[in-house]
Amino acid sequence: MSTTTSVQIQEAEQAVAVSNTPLARLRRLLVDTPEIGIVVAVIASFAIFTSINSDFSSGAELQNLGVDLSGFAILAIGESFCIITGGIDLGVGSLTALFAVVAAWMNVSLHIPVFLTFLLVIVCGALWGLGHGLLITRLGVAPFVVTLFTFIFAAGADEALAPNPIPVTSSVFLSIVGSTVAGVPIAVIVLLVIAIGAWFVLERTYIGRQIYAVGGNAEAARLAGIPVRRRITVVYMISGACAGVVGIIVASHLTSGTADSVSGWELIAIASCVIGGVSLIGGQGRMIGVVAGAALLVVLRDGLVAVNVNTYYQSMVVGAVLLFAIVVDRLRVIRLERSGKRVRRVAEVKAASHVPPEDVN
Amino acid sequence: MLSDQSQPVAAGAGGDLVLTGVRKTYGPVTVLDVPRLVFRGGEVVALVGENGAGKSTMMGIIAGAVQPDAGTVRVAGHELDGAGTHAAQELGITMVSQEFPLVGQLSVAENLLLGQKPGTRRFLVDWRAMDAAAQTMLARVGLEVPLRRRVDSLAVAQRQLIEIAKALGREPRVLILDEPTSALGPTESERVLQIARSHAASGGVVIFVGHRLNEVRDVADRIVVLRNGRLVADLAPEVATEERIVREMVGHELANAEQLDRPEAEAPLVMRAQALEAEGLGPINLTVKAGEVVGVAGLMGSGRSRLLHVLMGSIPSSGGTMNLAGKTYRPRDTADAVNAGVALIPEDRKVQGLLVDSSLRWNGTLVVLRRIARRGLVLTPRADRSKSREIIASARVVCQTPEQPARSLSGGNQQRLIFGRWMAARPHLLLLDEPTRGVDVGAKAEIYRLIDEQRRDGMGILAASSELEELLSICHRIVVMRNGMITAEFDRSEFSKEAIIAAAAVDRVPA
Numbered sequence: 001m002s003t004t005t006s007v008q009i010q011e012a013e014q015a016v017a018v019s020n021t022p023l024a025r026l027r028r029l030l031v032d033t034p035e036i037g038i039v040v041a042v043i044a045s046f047a048i049f050t051s052i053n054s055d056f057s058s059g060a061e062l063q064n065l066g067v068d069l070s071g072f073a074i075l076a077i078g079e080s081f082c083i084i085t086g087g088i089d090l091g092v093g094s095l096t097a098l099f100a101v102v103a104a105w106m107n108v109s110l111h112i113p114v115f116l117t118f119l120l121v122i123v124c125g126a127l128w129g130l131g132h133g134l135l136i137t138r139l140g141v142a143p144f145v146v147t148l149f150t151f152i153f154a155a156g157a158d159e160a161l162a163p164n165p166i167p168v169t170s171s172v173f174l175s176i177v178g179s180t181v182a183g184v185p186i187a188v189i190v191l192l193v194i195a196i197g198a199w200f201v202l203e204r205t206y207i208g209r210q211i212y213a214v215g216g217n218a219e220a221a222r223l224a225g226i227p228v229r230r231r232i233t234v235v236y237m238i239s240g241a242c243a244g245v246v247g248i249i250v251a252s253h254l255t256s257g258t259a260d261s262v263s264g265w266e267l268i269a270i271a272s273c274v275i276g277g278v279s280l281i282g283g284q285g286r287m288i289g290v291v292a293g294a295a296l297l298v299v300l301r302d303g304l305v306a307v308n309v310n311t312y313y314q315s316m317v318v319g320a321v322l323l324f325a326i327v328v329d330r331l332r333v334i335r336l337e338r339s340g341k342r343v344r345r346v347a348e349v350k351a352a353s354h355v356p357p358e359d360v361n
Numbered sequence: 362m363l364s365d366q367s368q369p370v371a372a373g374a375g376g377d378l379v380l381t382g383v384r385k386t387y388g389p390v391t392v393l394d395v396p397r398l399v400f401r402g403g404e405v406v407a408l409v410g411e412n413g414a415g416k417s418t419m420m421g422i423i424a425g426a427v428q429p430d431a432g433t434v435r436v437a438g439h440e441l442d443g444a445g446t447h448a449a450q451e452l453g454i455t456m457v458s459q460e461f462p463l464v465g466q467l468s469v470a471e472n473l474l475l476g477q478k479p480g481t482r483r484f485l486v487d488w489r490a491m492d493a494a495a496q497t498m499l500a501r502v503g504l505e506v507p508l509r510r511r512v513d514s515l516a517v518a519q520r521q522l523i524e525i526a527k528a529l530g531r532e533p534r535v536l537i538l539d540e541p542t543s544a545l546g547p548t549e550s551e552r553v554l555q556i557a558r559s560h561a562a563s564g565g566v567v568i569f570v571g572h573r574l575n576e577v578r579d580v581a582d583r584i585v586v587l588r589n590g591r592l593v594a595d596l597a598p599e600v601a602t603e604e605r606i607v608r609e610m611v612g613h614e615l616a617n618a619e620q621l622d623r624p625e626a627e628a629p630l631v632m633r634a635q636a637l638e639a640e641g642l643g644p645i646n647l648t649v650k651a652g653e654v655v656g657v658a659g660l661m662g663s664g665r666s667r668l669l670h671v672l673m674g675s676i677p678s679s680g681g682t683m684n685l686a687g688k689t690y691r692p693r694d695t696a697d698a699v700n701a702g703v704a705l706i707p708e709d710r711k712v713q714g715l716l717v718d719s720s721l722r723w724n725g726t727l728v729v730l731r732r733i734a735r736r737g738l739v740l741t742p743r744a745d746r747s748k749s750r751e752i753i754a755s756a757r758v759v760c761q762t763p764e765q766p767a768r769s770l771s772g773g774n775q776q777r778l779i780f781g782r783w784m785a786a787r788p789h790l791l792l793l794d795e796p797t798r799g800v801d802v803g804a805k806a807e808i809y810r811l812i813d814e815q816r817r818d819g820m821g822i823l824a825a826s827s828e829l830e831e832l833l834s835i836c837h838r839i840v841v842m843r844n845g846m847i848t849a850e851f852d853r854s855e856f857s858k859e860a861i862i863a864a865a866a867v868d869r870v871p872a
Contacts, residue, residue, distance in 0.1 A: 206730035206740050213727060216716035223675060223713050224727045224782070225699025283718060 034277045034332055035289035038325075042295045049303035056306045063185050065302055067177050067253060070187040071096075071246050073294035075265055076272035077198045078242025080290045081235035083273050084202075086215040086282025087136065087143035089239045091128075091150030092246075093266035098158040099125060099247025104166040104256060107173055114172045122244040129240025133233030143236075151266065165256040176252035187249050191291075194245065198238075199287040211235060215282025271318070272297055275325040296321065376402035376437050376534050378423070378454075378566050383432030385418050385590075393418045393590045395432075400535070405557050405567040407581035409574070411610050411829070411862070415590040416570055420537055423568070424456040425449030436534055453534030457524050457541055465513030470495035472512050473527050494530075502526045502556055518549040525556060535566040542576060543662050554580040572660050574603045574866050588612055603863065611858045621853065623837060624652035624816075629687065631789045631821030632672070637681035639671045642845040644681060649790060649821040654812065656832035657825035659842035659865050665825035666708060668842065669792040672823070673705040674698035686789040699728060704788035706779055708795045710772070714779045717768040721760055722749035724767045724778055728786045748785065756781025756811065773804020780811050791815055793824040797831060809835055829858060841865050 029036060050057045075092050082089040099121050106117045128150070135146045168174060177187050202208035213221040214231045222228045250262060276293030278285025297318060304314045378400040385393040393415040400406050410416050421427030423434055425446040434441040436452040463472045473495045495508050504522045512520060521541065528536060538557060542550040550573075557580055561567045571577040577584060584601045586594040586609040594609040628650045636644040642664050649655050657665045670676040672683070674692025683690040685701050692698040698705075707713035716724055726748050731737055733744045749763045756777040760770065767775060776796070783791065796812065797805045812835060816822055826832050832839050833856055841849040841864040849864035851857070 204740055205738050206734045207738075209723065209727075209730055209740060212719070212723070213716055216719050217712075219713050220715060221727075222695055223673070223705055223707055225696045226727075227694065227696045283716065 034329065035286060035292055037328070038276060038289060038292040038296055042292055042299055045296065045299050045303060049299070049306055052307045056303060059183065061302075061306070063180065063183075065298060066185050066188040067249070068302060069295055069298045070185070070191040071249050071253075072265070072268055072272060072298055073191050073291050074194055074242050074246050074249070075269040076276070076290050076294045077194060077287065078239035079266070079269040080273045080276070080278050080285055080287070081198070081202075081211065081238045082143065083270070083278050083280060084211055084215045084282060084285050085232050085235050086218065087232065087235070088147065088270070088280075089129075089132070089236060090144065090147040090266050091132070091154060092239060092243045092269055093262055093264060094151050094154035094158075095125065095128060095240065095243035096246045096250060096265055097262040098154040098161075099244045100251040100254070100262065101158040101162045101166065101247075103173075103248050103251045104168050105162055107170055108166050108168060114170050117173075118248055121248055122241050125240040125242070125244025125247070126237045127240070128243075129237035130233065132236040132240065136236070137229035137232050155263075165254075167256045168251055174252055174255060176249060178252070187252070190245065190249070194242070195287055195291050202287060207231070207234075212283055215284070217283070268294075268297060271322050274329075275322060277325075277329060279329070293325075376564060376566060377435075378535050378568075379433075379435045380419075380423070381433050381435070383419075383422060383429050383434065385422065385427065385429050391590050393422070393429075395419070395592050398585065398592060400566045400568060402534075402564050402566055403561055404582045405561045405569055405580050407569045407571055407577040407584045408587065409571060409577055409584060409606060409610060410587035414587040414610070416587055417539075418590070419587070420456060420458070420539055420568070420570060423449070423535070424454055424537060450531070453532070454537070455528045455531050455533035455535070456537040456539060457528045458537070458539035463512045463520055463523060463527075466511060468509050468511055469499075469506055469515075469523060470508040472523060473498050473530060475527075498526045498530045499523075501529055503552055518545045521545060522549065522552070525553065529556070529560065533565065535568065536560050537568045537570070539570045540572060540661075541569070542571070542573065543660070550576060572866050574606055574863075577606070578603070586610055604859075607859045607862050607866075611862065621654075621835075621837060623853075624650050628652050628819075630684070631686050632823070633684040634672070635682050635684075637671065637678055637683060639667065639676055639678045642667050642671060645847055647823075647840065647847065649823050651789075651819045651821050652816055653838070654816050654822045654824060654836045656836035656839040657823065657842060658829060658832055658839050658861055659825075661827065663842040663865065664845035665827075665842055666794050667845065669705060669794050669823065669825055672698075672790070672792055673703055675705070699786065699788075702787075702789040703792065704728075704783040704786060704790070705792040706776075706783060706794065706796060708798065710775050710779065710799075715767045715775060718766055720764045721753060721758065721767060721770070721778060722746065722763040725749040725752040725763070725782055726785070728782055732786075752781040752785050753778070755784060757807065771801075771804070773800035773807065776800055776804065776808060777811065780808065784811075784815065789821060791820050791822045793822065793826075795826055796824060797826075797828070829861060833858065 046057070055061060075096065079089055079092060102124065103117055103121045106112045106120060107114055112120065132143070132146050132150065135141045136143050175186060176190070177185060179186055181189060202211065210221065210226045211231050211234075213224070213226055214228050218228055221231075246265075272294035273285065273290055274280065274293070275296060276285065276289030276291070278290060300317055300321065301314055304317060305311075309317075380395055380398040382397070383393065383395045384391065408416055408419070418427055422429045423441075425441060425448050436454060439452055441452055441454075442448055464475065467475070470491055474491055477494075492508055499506070499508075502522045502525055504519060504526065506515060506519055506523075512523065515523070525538070525541065536557075538553070541553050541557075545553065554576060557567045557569055561582070569577070569580055571580075578598055578601055581598060581601075584594075584596045584598065584606065585592065586596070586606065588610060589612075593612070596605065596609075630648050631651050632647065632649040634645055634647045636646065638644050645668065647655075647668075657668060659665045667676060671678050674695050674697050677693075678691075685703065688701070690701055690703075692701065692703070695705075711717055716727075722745060726733060726745055729748065730740060733748045734740045735744070746763065753760060753763055758770070758774050758777045758781060760774065767778065770778065793812070797808050800808065812822060812824070824832065824836065837853050839851045839856065839861060840847045841851070841861055843865060849861070851861060
């Protein structure tokens with residue numbers, strides 16, 4: 001009996017045993033940290049575009065790329081918080097457009113100093129998000145529906161506020177996109193600060209862990225004493241504040257408060273999250289993946305332009321990448337579940353072998 | 362009807378339902394073994410037994426939902442070939458139970474006629490014919506509700522009657538009522554009993570699975586008692602006193618008289634609830650001492666879980682006072698409860714307890730995150746890892762690594778992980794809801810050991826369970842709940858299975 005058990009244990013352990021061939025190690029690394037695959041994809045596509053058109057990696061092009069990335073990535077970071085709790089924020093694109101106009105309007109028409117304008121816009125974004133959060137947690141409205149309201153409402157509000165573009169003249173305002181520090185646009189520095197801050201909150205604070213827990217199983221989180229409503233509310237505030245920041249960047253980029261170019265950005269933000277490995281069911285996803293997902297979309301978009309691919313192919317390429325990311329993610333989950341079952345079998349065989357001594361004799 | 366009963370009836374004659382040699386095992390456990398049982402047309406047969414006695418399995422087999430390992434089920438001579446519930450329905454077997462719920466968003470009439478199409482129109486819904494048919498069905502159960510009302514806007518009792526009306530609408534030969542009155546008040550219950558009687562009077566077979574013994578005696582022409590999967594008694598109502606039924610249900614095993622050292626007499630109270638009320642609960646007076654294990658017994662729907670959830674702040678209380686370890690305790694939510702030192706290990710591990718896709722580490726440290734965080738905010742990987750190892754070790758979770766997902770653990774190990782999670786929080790009061798549901802025998806013993814360790818540490822423990830044996834073996838005291846109230850209390854020296862079952866199942870109101 002004891003010999004069969006030990007054989008069983010060996011067999012079961014072999015099934016989960018870690019093989020150490022380089023290929024197996026690489027595969028394990030990819031399974032554990034799917035974000036690496038996306039980073040590799042970003043670098044590879046960048047290299048391909050550069051090899052076709054060497055201008056693509058010129059300093060000016062890189063700065064452009066960086067500014068485009070900062071907008072998408074910051075929106076995607078805010079969006080990822082909502083998706084991690086199992087929700088969604090459809091309003092970020094329209095809010096970005098609205099806040100671009102509001103920022104210009106405050107600074108130009110109301111003569112509010114630039115930095116105070118920035119602060120007010122970001123606070124407005126957070127307050128708008130607070131509204132989302134309260135409607136979701138107090139009235140139990142689905143996040144999709146609440147933010148769909150904003151998607152529609154804010155898209156009209158910006159034009160009502162400023163039927164014509166408001167030209168921004170303040171040099172400080174324009175420097176967000178126009179100026180660089182050691183060759184890096186200020187917008188990119190803003191992105192870096194926000195990305196590191198978001199990573200810190202999610203992975204290095206108890207609040208971040210609680211946000212994951214809410215997305216993983218809201219009822220279990222509630223019964224574990226986690227203030228679920230507050231956590232859900234705060235992620236929509238974060239997302240709203242991010243839309244405020246991106247609104248400022250957009251106004252600075254276009255040198256005026258106008259919003260036409262921002263349409264569809266909420267979908268790009270969501271796509272960045274999904275490509276970056278954030279599960280739409282909630283509970284999973286990391287900052288590096290989100291930023292890399294946004295980077296992949298920006299490189300593809302700008303790169304296809306740089307190599308003169310017709311614009312309507314761009315959407316098709318982005319769509320194909322999204323599909324690919326979804327399929328890879330599912331394959332990964334299925335693999336994880338299988339290995340989970342194997343691990344359980346080892347544990348069960350082992351537990352079964354801990355028979356009380358009198359049974360063995 | 363009594364003369365009917367005394368007549369020997371040939372197997373398979375008339376509308377009888379006959380079980381022959383029906384057996385069902387799950388692994389090594391035989392859950393049902395019935396050589397022969399006849400339900401005659403024109404009879405209401407009550408089926409009683411403790412949890413796990415085999416009632417649900419028998420009902421499942423008759424209704425075609427469970428495939429027996431051996432034996433046959435015949436209705437009026439036709440054999441049920443075991444090919445699912447459809448085959449059973451073809452034979453005229455209909456079960457009213459929670460497993461075939463109404464569709465909440467549809468109207469009363471639509472629910473009643475779901476899958477049927479009265480009237481003569483080919484493609485369109487013939488509303489007039491539908492209403493007429495639905496009205497007739499409602500009249501049979503004596504219920505008056507607007508046909509266009511959405512079902513989810515109705516009271517539980519009305520919905521239960523609609524379920525029965527729907528079942529009767531299929532004109533069944535065999536009508537199975539699975540605890541049809543558990544959610545009903547006295548008036549509606551009486552109506553259900555009448556429906557059962559009149560269906561039998563019209564020649565049908567009625568099987569009434571019941572917990573309330575006075576109802577069972579009231580309605581049944583025969584009372585069949587199951588214990589451990591076997592048929593132990595087939596009683597006529599004249600001889601079936603409540604004492605007799607309980608005795609047959611329990612058997613002659615004695616309550617576990619094993620010694621359990623008592624908490625000290627002057628041990629402080631960790632919980633004192635006075636006149637505590639909430640929706641469907643109370644008023645309740647309850648105390649739990651430090652180092653004491655108090656059991657909560659009661660039937661399904663008696664308010665066991667509800668009581669625990671009110672103490673946890675997960676369901677709001679509407680009146681009364683609570684005092685936790687000497688301080689006034691008024692939780693607004695579960696976060697308040699955790700901060701005050703209350704812990705709940707819920708009934709359904711996967712739905713209410715675990716983050717199944719997250720690691721053991723994340724699951725383990727979930728309630729102590731703030732305590733291990735630096736300055737109450739920053740969570741360092743080192744603190745997180747070492748705490749999770751400590752938790753896994755203290756609860757003796759068998760695993761490969763703290764990083765494996767919780768779904769990869771067996772049920773018993775998952776439960777231990779949740780124990781470890783809460784032990785790390787060192788609460789004053791630990792609430793356990795079905796602490797060993799769905800874990801195997803070995804893991805059960807291990808969980809009892811964990812409970813014992815916590816008790817010795819001075820934690821107060823309140824454990825709700827549907828397994829009476831479990832409560833008898835681990836508790837110092839057992840309170841019995843019925844209809845949201847505590848109806849009896851037993852000290853360990855007075856433990857008696859019969860008395861507890863009687864307190865849970867028998868209405869004290871004299872006839």
